[in-house]
Amino acid sequence: MALRHFLGLTLLCHGVIAGLLGPATTERRQAVAERSVPRKLHGRFLHITDIHPDEFYKVHSSTDEDSACHRGIGPAGPYGAETSDCDTPFSLVNATFDWIAANLKDEIDFVVWTGDSARHDRDEELPRSQDQVLGTNTWIADKFAALFARPDGYGMTVPVVPTFGNNDILPHNIMLPGPNRWLQQYTHIWRHFIPEEQRHSFEFGGWFYVEVIPNKLAVFSLNTLYFFDRNAGVDGCAAPSEPGYKQLEWLRVQLQFIRERGMKAILIGHVPPARTESKRLWDETCWQKYSLWMHQFRDVVVAGLYGHMNIDHFLIGDSNDINLAALSGSAAESGIRDAMEDELTLQSASDYLLELRNDWAKLTPPPTFSEELDGIDRDGRRGGGKKRKHRWGERYHLSLISPSVVPNYFPTLRVMEYNITGLENVPLWKDTPKTTATDVFDDNRNSQKHIDLRHVSSETESGTRSDAETTKKHHNKKKQKKPHNDPNLIIPEPPSKSSPPGPAYSPQPLTLTGYTQYYANLTRINNLNLTASAGAETNSGSSFLDNLMPDWLLRWRNGKHAGKKPVAKLPQPREFTFEVEYNTFEDKIYKLGDLTVNSFVELAVRMGKPSASKQRSETGVVVDEDGDNDYGEEDSDQEGDSDEGAETEQKKRKKGKKGKKDKKRKQNRTWLHFLNHAFVGTLEKKELKKLLD
Structure with missing residues (x-):
């Protein structure tokens, strides 16, 4: 019995020593085992x-x-x-x-x-x-x-x-x-x-x-x-x-x-x-x-x-x-x-x-x-x-x-x-x-x-x-x-x-x-404590779009915090992370069932034509495509105006009411949604509208 205990203890010690002296060998065996699965x-x-x-x-x-x-x-x-x-x-x-x-x-x-x-x-x-x-x-x-x-x-x-x-x-x-x-x-x-x-x-x-x-x-x-x-x-x-x-x-x-x-x-x-x-x-x-x-x-x-x-x-x-x-x-x-x-x-x-x-x-x-x-x-x-x-x-x-x-x-x-x-078990x-x-x-x-x-x-x-x-x-x-x-x-x-x-x-x-799509909101993560520089020609209350020069003059963007300086000597950032900006599976405005060419052409057609508040669904039922406008109720009269609005103008003319050419109408909601994502959510709603104007 004593001999059996001695041998067991010896084998145990040998295992401990092998583990201490040969971790690389152990890891190599684990890696080989992993590759076999x-x-x-x-x-x-x-x-x-x-x-x-x-x-x-x-x-x-x-x-x-x-x-x-x-x-x-x-x-x-x-x-x-x-x-x-x-x-x-x-x-x-x-x-x-x-x-x-x-x-x-x-x-x-x-x-x-x-x-x-x-x-x-x-x-x-x-x-x-x-x-x-x-x-x-x-x-x-x-x-x-x-x-x-x-x-x-x-x-x-x-x-x-x-x-x-x-x-x-x-x-x-x-x-x-x-x-x-x-x-x-x-x-x-x-x-x-x-x-x-x-x-x-x-x-x-x-x-x-x-x-x-x-x-x-x-x-x-x-x-x-x-x-x-x-x-x-x-x-x-x-x-x-x-x-x-x-x-x-x-x-x-x-x-x-x-x-x-x-x-x-x-x-x-x-x-x-x-x-x-x-x-x-x-x-x-x-x-x-x-x-x-x-x-x-x-x-x-x-x-x-x-x-x-x-x-x-x-x-x-x-x-x-x-x-x-x-x-x-x-x-x-x-x-x-x-x-x-x-x-x-x-x-x-x-x-x-x-x-x-x-x-x-x-x-x-x-x-x-x-x-x-x-x-x-x-x-x-x-x-x-x-x-x-x-x-x-x-x-x-x-x-x-x-x-x-x-x-x-x-x-x-x-x-x-x-x-x-059908590809779940193909060779990798x-x-x-x-x-x-x-x-x-x-x-x-x-x-x-x-x-x-x-x-x-x-x-x-x-x-x-x-x-x-x-x-x-x-x-x-x-x-x-x-x-x-x-x-x-x-x-x-x-x-x-x-x-x-x-x-x-x-x-x-x-x-x-x-x-x-994941993005890192640096405005929040950088956590900058800024103050306007003395003599700076930047209005701290305005957006970076307010200072845009004509494209042929402007070749550099100073950013949304232009003209400001940090108050603290040392940066104090928050924890860095990427978060979901959007995903096409759940986006209720894009309505992309998949990323086939057909789906994107359908999306492009919706954005390309004047905004129609009524679109035909896959089942043939007429549905409200635009709904409430998340980017404001009205915008300037341009190519994005709604068909419904145009029809209203015609009806008003028939009734003797002269329609104003510059009448404000709803923008194409899908197009505005697309523009918001195009610039990765860095533009405020009013900035998007200003960009369109």
Whole structure:
């Protein structure tokens, strides 16, 4: 008995000593055990954009243009100067990653990070250097790698997909055709994120894709700097020698591969394909070809996700605007569009959004309830009852633009949700050997196609067919149709006529179902105790909109606390947190059942046309769409006036009562709601109305 107790005590001691001397071994075993139990998909992913970290930011510095939150005394808060053009303090970056670690890390399947992780080059006394631009980008990349590192230290638990911002290079906006030193540097900085088999493609042009759900969903990282109208180092997407042309050829071939494998794709980039009546962000030839690709691959592409513009909004591309002659640059664009300003002021952002609204007013509305029952679409064609509702929207494609972390308004994060029905137990990215993730479809052939893009001019001119076309040779002997005036243009195959609408148009697995938008209310968190500066020309009782100068004079925003100074010597911030600004699942004004193109076109139509207090519901019942106006009962007489009001005017005229042209009427409630979110809730109701005036 004594011997038994002695042996038991000895074994116990050995276990204690092993635990003391070998914690790393214990953790390694736990990590291995964890990896053996596959984690199910959550149906959520994070979109983060425009972080703009500034190593020179100084708390309690001035927010005016000459100081840029780098010097002087003023209202720069501990976590940033909201509504100003100052960049992001490191404290806000660290707090943001801490919040993600505590609240999102274990609840998302992947991350899309859409660029601009360096400060702006706005301070003449502190010009940017290459080391600074690469340094902050390396810092952010390392924070992502550490945040999602495996417990055993080998690799990451979820994929992070980055893309270039126009401020991630020097000088900003200008990226020359690759290979170049910037692409070489970022190949190393993003080594945790770019799949090994895609690195040659990235080094060549800065584009790549990641199968975030192996064999199901790929995220394509586009180098939109080669589409950007302000990039003077390239010239559009028409000539085969241009990197924009080569990137779109790469995208065409890869999307065809994705289609043949039965997969879907999300496209991400920094600069969005914004294009209104007077302004544009992309070269027209790039916009035209991209729009054609989106229409032809509408069965594959789920959505496009972008950043850059800081304001929360969306774009709807119309395939009816595609001009094949403009694809080659051989036809003049209808209407003159100037390059959009690199950074939008508040007023220019409002003008841009108003132009979007004018475009939305021209969209073809969805079929009415009776037309759906009759199977007739808006063009008078029969389409088989309610199935016609999904087909109606296939004329359009969608780009979602997330607001930024940099507090030009309030710091923002967006968590997207998607349908995982039937995908709950699929193999996950972290459990799939990275060397075989793309082997399913002949990786050697895939890699060779990347290399061939270096000589795409000679290949295309000689009429060589792509691999995707070659595989279809036995199934379809008809040659691809090419415009006679552009021998370099290969139009992608459209979806099969028998294929159902893709996840961008009809609810199904991988359809985006909604998102939750989080913001950090820096006005409350910074907890500034400010007083007006002596001799300051700022009326402390007025809003920052009251001092707006004409857009052509104003290129810097001092922020809502401009002209004030802190009372306390030391900052006393409240606890930092992100809170829900809104989510599309519960928003009673947006009424988005999902994030399909159809849902957004319906929303755009509601905002684009004059406000109708009575709208037709999905069941065909007439309902009150506007209800009480949360932004005030009246507004100026402009394009947003209600139809009901117009009818009242006509009735008054018939009765002999002359209607006043400047009569106040209710604004479109949905439009005002959209504007409030566009500026991340930083504008008061009276400021929104003043902006509209």
